[in-house]
Amino acid sequence: MTAHYANIVILTGAGISAESGIQTFRAEDGLWENCRVEDVATPEGFVADPDFVQDFYNQRRSKLQEKGIKPNAAHLALGQLQAKFSGSLTIITQNIDDLHERGGNTDVIHMHGELLKVRCVVSGRVVEHKGDIVTGDLCSCCEHPAQLRPHIVWFGEIPLEMEAIDLAIKNADLFVAIGTSGNVYPAAGFVQSARLYGAHTIEVNLQPSMVENQFEEKRYGKASVEVPLLVEQILQMEPESE
Ligand code: BV8
Numbered sequence: 001m002t003a004h005y006a007n008i009v010i011l012t013g014a015g016i017s018a019e020s021g022i023q024t025f026r027a028e029d030g031l032w033e034n035c036r037v038e039d040v041a042t043p044e045g046f047v048a049d050p051d052f053v054q055d056f057y058n059q060r061r062s063k064l065q066e067k068g069i070k071p072n073a074a075h076l077a078l079g080q081l082q083a084k085f086s087g088s089l090t091i092i093t094q095n096i097d098d099l100h101e102r103g104g105n106t107d108v109i110h111m112h113g114e115l116l117k118v119r120c121v122v123s124g125r126v127v128e129h130k131g132d133i134v135t136g137d138l139c140s141c142c143e144h145p146a147q148l149r150p151h152i153v154w155f156g157e158i159p160l161e162m163e164a165i166d167l168a169i170k171n172a173d174l175f176v177a178i179g180t181s182g183n184v185y186p187a188a189g190f191v192q193s194a195r196l197y198g199a200h201t202i203e204v205n206l207q208p209s210m211v212e213n214q215f216e217e218k219r220y221g222k223a224s225v226e227v228p229l230l231v232e233q234i235l236q237m238e239p240e241s242e
Contacts, residue, residue: 015179
């Protein structure tokens with residue numbers, strides 16, 4: 001990392017929340033170890049067994065609100081970057097937790113949805129929701145009240161805010177991926193687009209990801225250590241304020 005950057009795009013995955021006590025997906029004790037993706041994170045799974053799917057997300061929603069779950073040093077460092085960086089900063093996360101917001105970031109793009117929101121299956125209207133939802137919990141937005149579902153992007157569904165994401169990547173001069181294994185698309189393909197548009201690319205992860213060869217710079221270690229370091233370096237490169 002050599003220059004002063006003006007437009008930074010940061011993509012995060014489950015690895016940035018691991019040290020906050022949120023399970024990742026593909027680790028030994030990962031979420032996908034205890035249940036089949038297709039059963040809990042696909043529209044077909046929801047039709048086949050809605051109670052099972054609602055329960056899967058109800059458990060994660062209540063876990064997220066447990067006292068011990070807090071943003072870690074990596075989330076807080078990105079909060080500081082937003083507060084002090086003079087250029088534009090876009091945070092795109094695959095995570096459905098609210099730890100970026102609790103770490104001080106605003107306007108975070110949750111491309112795969114948010115646990116603390118639910119959606120009407122008919123109108124698509126999204127509302128804040130902290131408690132459990134079960135079959136029979138109906139919306140208040142339709143003439144014929146309809147079932148509420150988690151506001152989550154499941155496999156086979158289109159990610160959220162793809163236009164804003166494409167625009168941010170097109171204008172980026174620095175693209176950083178933090179705590180993601182590079183298994184899931186279109187997120188795993190963002191580094192390639194960023195490079196095509198001339199951005200410098202950095203991977204920050206515990207270990208090389210599936211797309212590590214796409215990155216010009218790689219930093220392997222814990223997010224709580226590597227991210228504060230990276231943020232410090234970016235802020236040191238800021239032009240002296242008059
Ligand atoms: C779509 C919500 C069309 C649910 C999720 C191209 C090729 C092949 C397949 C496809 C393709 N394009 C589309 C597909 C199909 C599919 C897909 O990618 N399948 C994969 C499995 C092959 N994609 C889709 O269906 C997507 N939709 O493509 O629509 C389209 C496309 C473009 C434009 C318009 C339309 C929708 C996918 C979204 C699914 N929903 N989440 C829920 O959370 O329950 S995905 C979910 O899994 C997460 O959101 C995340 O995206 C992914 C998990 O990945 P990570 O976050 O990276 O977590 P993981 O555990 O894997 O890795 C953690 C990493 O952290 C590890 O590397 C580890 O080393 C590191 N780490 C751990 N601890 C630390 C750490 N690093 C630092 N510090 C630490 N302490």
